Amino acid sequence: MSSGYKILNEEAISSPKNRKHQLVDATVKTPEGQEVVWQYIKTRDVVTIVAINDQNHIYCVRQWRPAVKDYVWELPAGGVEGLGSTNEQILQNANREIQEEISLSAGKLELLANFRPSIHMACTYHVILARDLRTGALPPDPDELIEIRILPYTEAYDLMVNNQTPSALTLIGLLLAKPFI
Numbered sequence: 001m002s003s004g005y006k007i008l009n010e011e012a013i014s015s016p017k018n019r020k021h022q023l024v025d026a027t028v029k030t031p032e033g034q035e036v037v038w039q040y041i042k043t044r045d046v047v048t049i050v051a052i053n054d055q056n057h058i059y060c061v062r063q064w065r066p067a068v069k070d071y072v073w074e075l076p077a078g079g080v081e082g083l084g085s086t087n088e089q090i091l092q093n094a095n096r097e098i099q100e101e102i103s104l105s106a107g108k109l110e111l112l113a114n115f116r117p118s119i120h121m122a123c124t125y126h127v128i129l130a131r132d133l134r135t136g137a138l139p140p141d142p143d144e145l146i147e148i149r150i151l152p153y154t155e156a157y158d159l160m161v162n163n164q165t166p167s168a169l170t171l172i173g174l175l176l177a178k179p180f181i
Contacts, residue, residue, distance in 0.1 A: 004031030012042065020044060020079065024122070042122040045080035047094045048169045050112075050177035051102060051130040058156040058177070059102045062147040073149075073160045074170045076101040080126070087111055094128040096138060102148055105136025112176045117168055127173045129180055153181045 009027040022042040029035055051059040062073050078097040080090060091109040099105050108131040114124050140146065151159065153174075160170050 005029065008035065040120050040122055045085065045124045045126065046077060046169065047080055047090060047097060047126045047128055048075045048077040048173045049094045049098050049128045049130050050075055050173050051098050051104065051106065051133060052177070052181065053133055053150065056181050057150045057152055060149045060151060060156050060159055061101055063144060072164060074167055075173045077169060090126050091128065094130065098130055099136050099138040100140050101146055103135065103137035104133045106130035107132030107134060113172070115172065125169055127176050129177055153178065
């Protein structure tokens, strides 16, 4: 079924210093024949990981975020490398992220959900449940200084949701993981 909308042209605007994110001007022809310009953000997919240890405690990470201009508590997360990733590649990216951020790897990884963070963003966020955690560190990203806390679910939720304005990714990850605690 045709929507009647047609993208005539897309022009991506990106910073020469950081090509992770692009602002796209899309020239669109509407069903009525009018040409309009809509904008959206094109960025890479993201994984967030709800890492749960044998005591059913959750790993929380604190990092400085430039958009907030402050430190925030969140779930471990990072960009998915590669376009059009399979579920297996998404799980591998999740395992890499927890190795970099909390120095652990997971024996069991489960994809809980995929979602779009906004209708104005061309990317997908993936929520991963990580269990059977064991030592498995990779070097952290050089620009990330991370503090880690391991907390019971209610304390983790309080820290990351009730004591700050959480990212949607952290909030959704915590809510999706609750039945597994």
